[in-house]
Amino acid sequence: MSSGTASSPVKLRPEILALPAYRQGQAAPSGFKLSSNENPFDPLPGVLEAVDAATRTLHRYPNAAAPEVTARIAAEWGVEPDEVILAAGSVALLVQLTLAAAGPGDEVVYSWRSFEVYPWMTVLPSAVKVAVPNTPDHRHDLDAMAAAITERTRLVLVCTPNNPTSAIVTAAEFESFMQKVPADVLVILDEAYAEFVTDPTAVNGRTLVRRYPNLVILRTFSKAYGLAGLRIGYGIGPAEVFAAARIAAMPLSLTDHAQVAAIASLDRGDELRARVADIAARRDAIYDFLVEQGWTTIPRPHGNFVWYPTGEHTERALGIFRDHGIIARAYLPDGVRLTIGEEESVENVLAASAQIMREIA
Numbered sequence: 001m002s003s004g005t006a007s008s009p010v011k012l013r014p015e016i017l018a019l020p021a022y023r024q025g026q027a028a029p030s031g032f033k034l035s036s037n038e039n040p041f042d043p044l045p046g047v048l049e050a051v052d053a054a055t056r057t058l059h060r061y062p063n064a065a066a067p068e069v070t071a072r073i074a075a076e077w078g079v080e081p082d083e084v085i086l087a088a089g090s091v092a093l094l095v096q097l098t099l100a101a102a103g104p105g106d107e108v109v110y111s112w113r114s115f116e117v118y119p120w121m122t123v124l125p126s127a128v129k130v131a132v133p134n135t136p137d138h139r140h141d142l143d144a145m146a147a148a149i150t151e152r153t154r155l156v157l158v159c160t161p162n163n164p165t166s167a168i169v170t171a172a173e174f175e176s177f178m179q180k181v182p183a184d185v186l187v188i189l190d191e192a193y194a195e196f197v198t199d200p201t202a203v204n205g206r207t208l209v210r211r212y213p214n215l216v217i218l219r220t221f222s223k224a225y226g227l228a229g230l231r232i233g234y235g236i237g238p239a240e241v242f243a244a245a246r247i248a249a250m251p252l253s254l255t256d257h258a259q260v261a262a263i264a265s266l267d268r269g270d271e272l273r274a275r276v277a278d279i280a281a282r283r284d285a286i287y288d289f290l291v292e293q294g295w296t297t298i299p300r301p302h303g304n305f306v307w308y309p310t311g312e313h314t315e316r317a318l319g320i321f322r323d324h325g326i327i328a329r330a331y332l333p334d335g336v337r338l339t340i341g342e343e344e345s346v347e348n349v350l351a352a353s354a355q356i357m358r359e360i361a
């Protein structure tokens with residue numbers, strides 16, 4: 001008898017078939033798409049021109065070594081170019097680092113709920129998921145994560161601000177956590193939303209450069225820089241780890257367009273900071289209104305998104321947002337994540353939030 005599946009003519013890996021496919025935030029046919037933690041602003045000045053110029057060489061493969069943007073990021077972080085790794089989105093780096101560090105039966109420790117890619121990328125090499133529940137206030141339980149590390153652990157993920165709960169890990173918590181992690185276990189500090197953080201107690205990878213030989217810091221141009229559609233992210237960390245991660249890369253997937261767009265964006269630091277400050281201020285104002293509405297369970301948000309722990313009422317909450325022209329993202333059965341979008345969306349967000357509060361209180 002064939003061991004192919006009912007729907008496939010060929011034998012496939014059961015652990016892959018058991019995984020849900022990555023679900024993108026829903027598009028909004030009308031209204032506001034606040035389901036993918038995207039940036040509401042257009043690309044920074046100079047980006048479209050740089051990308052346009054790069055289209056002249058579309059018939060050529062990209063320069064996979066990305067020397068200019070690598071040198072630029074290395075200079076900004078005060079490291080050597082081989083301590084920088086680039087890829088088509090930091091999600092590609094997450095996969096590469098996992099493939100480089102963890103094989104069948106090895107363990108990958110992460111907080112849950114967190115970025116939905118973590119369990120997925122753990123299964124690809126047949127590694128074992130060790131999901132440590134968040135604290136009741138939706139933060140990483142770093143003590144429990146440290147206690148979950150065993151002889152088989154190859155990778156530990158710390159996501160701050162945590163997607164989707166928007167909670168941070170503090171610098172003091174992270175330092176004390178790193179003391180407990182064996183020096184030969186890779187730790188990834190996933191800081192996709194770092195630019196939006198205003199809390200001075202938060203951990204910041206910038207202060208940790210070369211501090212730990214087992215630490216990789218991940219950043220992305222998708223969120224604060226608004227280049228989600230072009231796909232470019234980077235890591236800062238040990239050259240030896242990156243040499244292995246480069247071997248696990250999908251060749252030639254980082255385009256020249258993404259590279260020139262990243263450089264053009266880095267040239268516009270002041271405008272970037274102004275936009276990020278705008279979004280962070282809108283986030284804080286929304287949070288204050290939510291608290292006034294009676295939302296005491298929402299953790300103070302630090303990324304460009306807010307977490308509504310609506311539990312069993314999550315589908316209803318999503319529907320109420322939809323009725324108000326807002327596409328949010330549901331994480332069943334835990335809650336709803338809502339991205340901070342354009343100024344014009346705020347009124348609808350607050351009206352929907354008030355109704356959800358009234359209906360589920």
Ligand SMILES: Cc1ncc(COP(=O)(O)O)c(C=O)c1O
Pocket residue numbers: 037088089090091092115159162163190192219220221222228231232233
């Ligand atoms: C926590 C976290 N890490 C990494 C990423 C990946 O971002 P990208 O691949 O666009 O760089 C995301 C995107 O949503 C994220 O939320």
